[in-house]
Amino acid sequence: MDLKTLEKFFLQRQSCRDFAETPLSHETVEGICRAALLAPSAVNAQPWKLLVPEGEKFKEVIDLITAEGRRPFVKRAQAIVVVCEDVRGRTFNFGGNHVPNPYIENDIGILTAHLILAAKAAGVGSCILGWKNETALHPLLGIPQDVLIPELVALGYPAENTIREKRRKPLSEGLSFLR
Numbered sequence: 001m002d003l004k005t006l007e008k009f010f011l012q013r014q015s016c017r018d019f020a021e022t023p024l025s026h027e028t029v030e031g032i033c034r035a036a037l038l039a040p041s042a043v044n045a046q047p048w049k050l051l052v053p054e055g056e057k058f059k060e061v062i063d064l065i066t067a068e069g070r071r072p073f074v075k076r077a078q079a080i081v082v083v084c085e086d087v088r089g090r091t092f093n094f095g096g097n098h099v100p101n102p103y104i105e106n107d108i109g110i111l112t113a114h115l116i117l118a119a120k121a122a123g124v125g126s127c128i129l130g131w132k133n134e135t136a137l138h139p140l141l142g143i144p145q146d147v148l149i150p151e152l153v154a155l156g157y158p159a160e161n162t163i164r165e166k167r168r169k170p171l172s173e174g175l176s177f178l179r
């Protein structure tokens with residue numbers, strides 16, 4: 001793929017907040033996650049796990065995410081990927097000193113970016129849902145509280161295919177060449 005094609009692809013990836021009712025197959029979701037898990041991470045630590053609730057568990061997760069009228073569009077999501085950040089016992093060797101891995105959050109961001117771009121490549125819409133400090137999901141998914149859930153990704157085919165214009169800072173604010 002050349003850069004122009006890639007940039008056009010990036011321009012067309014957008015957060016989807018209107019999902020069609022068309023179901024997403026297990027294989028499609030698995031394929032998107034498999035591609036995402038090729039993401040790079042510091043010292044290749046891969047401090048993550050993707051959880052995809054299915055069946056009754058999926059319905060319970062949707063109910064939790066949309067409780068009290070929050071994020072109503074998520075009711076029509078066809079899959080939810082729970083992005084787990086596993087900080088337990090992860091250390092990083094800085095010149096012989098073992099310190100907590102300072103790059104785990106970066107790694108999770110890169111993984112999530114891979115995930116939404118993989119979804120786009122599969123023709124699937126996505127929306128990242130920030131999930132900081134919300135612990136109610138843990139018991140539902142049966143995961144320990146010290147495994148963090150920084151975000152969820154809602155997936156589904158877009159209800160319509162209009163591409164919004166990207167609202168981004170001017171290039172001169174985001175990029176400088178220095179001499």
Ligand SMILES: Cc1cc2nc3c(=O)[nH]c(=O)nc-3n(C[C@H](O)[C@H](O)[C@H](O)COP(=O)(O)O)c2cc1C
Pocket residue numbers: 013014015016017127128129130151166
């Ligand atoms: C870490 C993170 C958390 C986000 N959380 C939410 C969210 O809770 N709800 C939502 O509708 N969009 C959420 N978004 C999507 C952003 O609002 C969106 O990416 C941004 O406005 C740019 O729009 P675009 O993705 O369509 O290019 C989140 C994005 C990121 C990266």
